Amino acid sequence: MCLQTGQKVQERAEMPIDISRANFSLAQHCFFFDLDGTLAPIVDDPSTVAIPDDFKPALARLYSQTGGAVAILTGRGLSDALTILDPLPLPVVGSHGLEYDARLGGSGDQSSAQAALKEVLAPLQAFAAAKDLKLECKPGAIALHYRHAPEHAVAAQRTIDNVASFASGLRALHGKMVSEVTVASVDKGTALTTLMSRTEFAGRVPVMVGDDVTDEDGFSAAQSWGGCGIKIGSGETCAKYRAETMAEFHHWLAKLVAEGK
């Protein structure tokens, strides 16, 4: 995954354009959003994350004004993400592209993914216990969280890399203060491409917004459909546009919705 993402970063050599210069249409574009660090501020305890109350009306209006051409693409498990979004009507693809909301057609059989993850659970449990790190088991991934213990970041990343290389069908994915072993056959890019064939999205131009390296697959997929990625924050990216902060992106989106074009 790291190499793939690195390759995608190198696909676009130009500097991202400031988001203030992006000109999108509610009638012609569709929107895919990451959750943590994009719609909701990142917090030390991932279980307490929340979308700011003053931003929720803009998301609800975007969903309505685009005729439902909005989806959340997140590394969180589906049910976890739906709880955070409630009562917003936005549908979700969770677990980095493995779990589809029933409103997006559902996920089908996940037994092979779960069998592959089961193979690497024991060594990850042992590592997490030894370092007092939080281990999160999701339907399509096992995540090691080290936001509260950044001194273990390198060891955690190495452990995830090791287990991913020993088991077939899995890959390592390193985000902000979290490293995961996930199913290799799906990512946010495959999710975006799958959704583009649905009636809500077909014929529209995709915009993918995210803040982390795990969103690069989504940026690349959106741009391969003639759309664009919007990277929030600093760091290398293949995205065409950049917002310096999450607040800047929220302000930009609220303005787009208020203008209603």
Ligand SMILES: [Mg+2]
């Ligand atoms: Mg994020």
